[in-house]
Amino acid sequence: MIGKALQQYATDLGLTVSEKCAYGVFNGFLVTMYDTVSKKTVFVNYYLDDSQESAVRKFNLSESIKKSIDEYQIEDYQVEDNGVTVIIKDSIVKLSEYLPILIDSLTEVGMTGISVCSECGSEITGEAKKAAVSLKRYGLCNSCALELIQKMNKLESDAVAEDENSKKPHGFLAALICFLVGSAAWIVTYALEVFGDGNNIILAFLLSFIFPIITIKLYDMMHGSKGKKKIATVCVSMFLMIVVGMYFGSFFEYLNSNGASFKLMLDPINWSLPFESAETSLFSIPIVKEALVSVLAGAISILLFISNLFKSKNVSSKIELD
Numbered sequence: 001m002i003g004k005a006l007q008q009y010a011t012d013l014g015l016t017v018s019e020k021c022a023y024g025v026f027n028g029f030l031v032t033m034y035d036t037v038s039k040k041t042v043f044v045n046y047y048l049d050d051s052q053e054s055a056v057r058k059f060n061l062s063e064s065i066k067k068s069i070d071e072y073q074i075e076d077y078q079v080e081d082n083g084v085t086v087i088i089k090d091s092i093v094k095l096s097e098y099l100p101i102l103i104d105s106l107t108e109v110g111m112t113g114i115s116v117c118s119e120c121g122s123e124i125t126g127e128a129k130k131a132a133v134s135l136k137r138y139g140l141c142n143s144c145a146l147e148l149i150q151k152m153n154k155l156e157s158d159a160v161a162e163d164e165n166s167k168k169p170h171g172f173l174a175a176l177i178c179f180l181v182g183s184a185a186w187i188v189t190y191a192l193e194v195f196g197d198g199n200n201i202i203l204a205f206l207l208s209f210i211f212p213i214i215t216i217k218l219y220d221m222m223h224g225s226k227g228k229k230k231i232a233t234v235c236v237s238m239f240l241m242i243v244v245g246m247y248f249g250s251f252f253e254y255l256n257s258n259g260a261s262f263k264l265m266l267d268p269i270n271w272s273l274p275f276e277s278a279e280t281s282l283f284s285i286p287i288v289k290e291a292l293v294s295v296l297a298g299a300i301s302i303l304l305f306i307s308n309l310f311k312s313k314n315v316s317s318k319i320e321l322d
């Protein structure tokens, strides 16, 4: 957001150069400069009260900027109660020529710069506190800076509290719902596999690909916590889905190969059958194949759709004190 030329110019003026802008005191005024696409923006902070004189000052400043529009390629400007923003097209040369002129007009119309607080107008002894709103810097006295910090903290904690109240996290419930629906779909797939025409590998692949996406969507809709917790929840629900599917698949396989009736499944005494017969090749090859494909598809899907979740964590507050 700040190019080489602007960086150099700001350094020459003795301003502080940060990643996104340059700011500091120039000829008695707190100045902020930054680049936007092929444009240079300069903001000069000042103090105005609500008086009639202030309105006249604003008007006079506006008039004097108007006169410079053509000569200094001013694309846009905005005179506000606590500062003026001027956008200059392209060249740093025009900006460097215009900045001293702008500061002169501020002084001429009777604006007060960094010697007073731009919020309350009281005289600043020592160095002014610099508050950044978006990028623009505002010079504040100690008590206004303190007030601002308190306000910021309050806003932040209010926002957090509101967030917590309005968005009760039900991420676990979302994962549970998806697990139940997914497991049912899996059981049907394996039942079709065993009792049907024998090969549902594509269906298994699609299911394992789609379910993490559905789980992630539902998890977000139900305000589940972000970050690692989300990844873990989606992975675990996917894994359990496949395990449940395999369990039932093995059961169906057993019933089918032994000509046993479905009633066998209803008696808890038989529920360990899929584990007991694991050695005797009960996990028949098609089911194992499908389970592997499922794990693979699930992993691809999770990787594809969860990668952007690492990014969006905390958004920092817009107002900062330098």
Ligand SMILES: [Zn+2]
Pocket: 117, 118, 119, 120, 121, 122, 140, 141, 142, 143, 144, 145
């Ligand atoms: Zn103040």
